[in-house]
Amino acid sequence: MERVSASTGQKRFSVLEVAAGFGEVPRMAAMKLARKGISLAITDLDRMASHLRPGHRGVVGDALALPFRNDSFDLVSCSLFAHHLEPSEVARFAEEGLRVSRSAVLINDLVRHPLHLALVYAGFPLMRSHVSRVDGVASVRRAYTPEEMRDLLAHNSGSTQKVDISTHYLFRMGVIVWKARPAASTGSAPAVKSIA
Numbered sequence: 089m090e091r092v093s094a095s096t097g098q099k100r101f102s103v104l105e106v107a108a109g110f111g112e113v114p115r116m117a118a119m120k121l122a123r124k125g126i127s128l129a130i131t132d133l134d135r136m137a138s139h140l141r142p143g144h145r146g147v148v149g150d151a152l153a154l155p156f157r158n159d160s161f162d163l164v165s166c167s168l169f170a171h172h173l174e175p176s177e178v179a180r181f182a183e184e185g186l187r188v189s190r191s192a193v194l195i196n197d198l199v200r201h202p203l204h205l206a207l208v209y210a211g212f213p214l215m216r217s218h219v220s221r222v223d224g225v226a227s228v229r230r231a232y233t234p235e236e237m238r239d240l241l242a243h244n245s246g247s248t249q250k251v252d253i254s255t256h257y258l259f260r261m262g263v264i265v266w267k268a269r270p271a272a273s274t275g276s277a278p279a280v281k282s283i284a
Contacts, residue, residue: 107169108132195263198231204259
């Protein structure tokens, strides 16, 4: 979000957080960004009402068929969600996110890597729940590499200006799928075919 702000000069963003659950991640980001003069108006979206936190602005909906009009939010964001999607669904989510956003789709997710999987196994003694162990292994195995993510998002060339992918500590990636801007008008009248 900070990179989008720096690129666009915008300081206030409406954000749709997809697969938001209780919405802790975007609100923690909002607190940190507020110190830098950037404010977020967050709407959470999840597939079940019971996943959403009471008191937050929330909507029940499908990430692959977002229940909003075109250009409804400045940004569409998700955190640790993309690895739950099949490849075709990642592309569909990005397409829907670009439709609903005015600037970009932000994807924060895991990176699949053998060392990452080894770290999950090494962490088993610290995990109290069998579900955590199973989910941790499954999540890393289902995650995408940055190269795979770029390939999955490349087909949205009609609505995508460019895709920026950065990698971060402990096998995380940040993806910005920029929305294509309409071609700038030259100010000249369109050519008209003369019929004589």
